[in-house]
Amino acid sequence: MQCLKKLAVLNKSQYIIKRRREFNILNVICQCKYESDVAFEYTENEKEKNIYAQVSQDYLGTVVGGNRIFVIQPYIKWGVNKKRNTTPQLQLSEAKALVSNLTSWNVVGEKLVPLLSLQRNKLVGSGALETLKHDIEKCPHVTAIFISTNSLKFVQIAELQKTFNLPIYDRYSIVIHIFRERAKTPEAKLQVALAELPYVKQKMIDFTTYRIGRINYTEKMKNMLQAREKKLRNALQKLKEHRQRIKQQRLSYGFPTIAIVGYTNAGKTSLIKALTDDDSLQPEDKLFATLDTTVHPGLLPNMLKVLYVDTIGFIQDIPETLIEPFIVTLEDAMSADILVHVFDVSHPDVQAQIQHVQKTIEPMIDENKLIINVANKCDIVEKxxxxxxxxxxxxxxxxxxxxxxxLLRSRIEEEITNTTNLLKRRIRVKSGSIEASWLYKETTVLNVEPDPKNLQYLIMDVYMTVPIFHKFKRFLKLT
Ligand SMILES: Nc1nc2c(ncn2[C@@H]2O[C@H](COP(=O)(O)OP(=O)(O)OP(=O)(O)O)[C@@H](O)[C@H]2O)c(=O)[nH]1
Ligand SMILES: [Mg+2]
Structure with missing residues (x-):
């Protein structure tokens, strides 16, 4: 009997050590701001790196030293391609904001250009082109032109470059430059490197057909790009597996998760900071300030521990290939128990932004996924x-x-209680026992009362997730 007791005590202490280790892991999961501290670096030798740097500079342009930009916002005047949920002026404002988000890039001129389609090589007819040329020449020291459309064809870039004698950027290349500036973690760097590759590859293929007298890239160069893509995709696959492991770890602890999604600069990071009181979070007045999907622990009013997931913001008019590498991390976030869609209610283009986010996340989520809509920045708009x-x-x-x-926290609590099958249990444990402290640590304790029949015991009302309930049963078996 003594022996058995000893064994039980030993098991119990072993269990406690194991649990302590688990608590540590738990803390790591919660406190790990950048889940991707594990390296996903793809190895590249110096020579390959330099060659790629040159190629990408040729097709994406350079940001070094800044630019004085003339922004052209084309818009379709009528027909099916005309945008109906925004205005050309609002699109132009966003285009200017994109440019200003690059260090030392300034907008020195702007123009709205009505079009019938975006297909013409020089976009507009000769008359309109002359006027445009004149407008640009009138602007002092323009160093480059940003044509705020999704992605221009190589022939369009080449023709316009020749006409204006200035480098031409489209939205794809500008956003890539912003991503490059923001990417700090190996995970974000990998995603950005993959995001830019389709652009560089396509422009290179177009170039060989267009041939305007610049260096003709050889088969060797194409092979080099293909090898680079393969390496990056392998690294992305590793990232995907790593994400899966982290997710499984999170699930095994049964913490409900809430993903915060929304248009870029809507206030996602600020909302997480407000919900978690995490002072280390740094919201910034920048587009794409957040590139990494990060996890932040918080407490609901009923003391339930939850995880908030911060995500990359969305933006209109960028090609799918640009966000494709980020889908891996976004999908992870989209599997959260509930989503909170934050939008900037003070933004004049808020309707188009809301619709864009809804359209983008729709294919990534179950149709029954609960989404809480949140209008942020109400402090700077009239009721x-x-x-x-x-x-x-x-x-x-x-x-x-x-x-x-x-109020929002309470709503999240209500929805989490409904959607995550949280179990409410009444448990009788000895006061000051290891079981009581286990429940305090692992579950959300709603109420504690002494047992009137025996004051040495407590009646505890607790909330717990199903995995935690099973753990508690295992724990009881060992004690
Ligand atoms: N006035 C006001 N400004 C806010 C509010 N919430 C956020 N902001 C500001 O909006 C800017 C963007 O905030 P973030 O929280 O970084 O926005 P985000 O959605 O995370 O942006 P990205 O990560 O770039 O997509 C910052 O300058 C914030 O201070 C708010 O409620 N009121
Ligand atoms: Mg952010």
């Missing part, structure tokens, strides 16, 4: 403006002033 733009059942908040945050 009647907020009411006129927000969809039904939207929470109005200010992540900076903390308005509406408690």
């Amino acid at each position: 009647h403006v907020v009411e006129s733009v927000i969809p039904k059942d939207t929470f109005t908040i200010s992540a900076v002033k903390l308005t509406g945050i408690n």
Whole structure:
């Protein structure tokens, strides 16, 4: 009997050590801001690196030293391709914001250009081209032109470059340059390297057919790009597997997760900061300030531990190939128990931004996934403006002033309780026992009362997830 007791004690202490180790892991999962501290670097020798740097500079242009940009915002005047949920002026504003997001890049001139289609080699007819040339010449020291359309064909870039005698950028190349500036972690760098490759490859293929007298890239160069892509894709696959492992780890602890999604600069990071009181989070007034999907622990009003997932923001008018490498991390976020879609209610183009986000996430989520809509930045707009733009059942908040945050937390709590099959259990344990402290550590304790029949015991009302409930049963077997 003594022996058995000893064994039980030994098991118990072993169990406690194991649990402590698990708590540590748990802390790591929660505190790990950049889940991808594990390296996903793809090895490249110096020679390959330099060759690629040259090729990408040829097709993507360079950001070094800054630029004085003339922004051209084309828009379709009528027909099926005409954008109906925004205005050319709002599109131009976003184009200017993109340029200003690059270090030392400034907008020195701008023009809205009405078009019938985006297919013509020089986009516009000769008359309009002359006017445009004149406008650009009038602007002092323009060093490059940004044509704010999705992605221009190589022939268009080459023709316009020849006409204006200036480098030409499209939205794809500008966003890539912003991504390059923002990417700090190996994971983000890998995703950006993959995101730019289709652009460089396509331009190279177009170039060989167009031939304007520049260096003709050889088969060797094409092979080099293909080998690079293969390497990057392998590294992305590793990243995918790593993500899967982290997700499984998270799931095994049964923490409910809430992913925060939205248009870039809507206030996603600020909202997580408000919900978690995590001072280390640094919201920035920049497009694509967040490139990595990161996880942040928080407590709901009922003391339930949850994880908030911060994500990369969305933007309109960029090709799918540009965000494709980020889908791996986005899909991980989209599997959260609930999604919170944050939008900037003070933004004049908020309707188009809301629709763009909805359209982008739709294929990534189950149709039953719960989405809580949140109108942020209500501190800088009049109430009647907020009411006129927000969809039904939207929470109005200010992540900076903390308005509406408690209400939002309560709504998240309600939804998490409904969607995650949290179990509410009444458990009788000895006061001061190891079981009682286990419950305090692992579950959300709602209420504790002494057992009137025996005051040495407590009646604990707790919330726990199914995996935690099974762990508790295993724990009881060992004690
Ligand atoms: N006035 C006001 N500004 C806000 C509010 N929430 C966020 N901001 C500001 O909006 C800017 C963007 O905030 P972030 O939280 O970085 O936005 P984000 O959605 O994470 O942006 P990306 O990561 O770049 O996609 C920052 O300058 C914030 O201070 C708010 O409630 N009111
Ligand atoms: Mg952010």
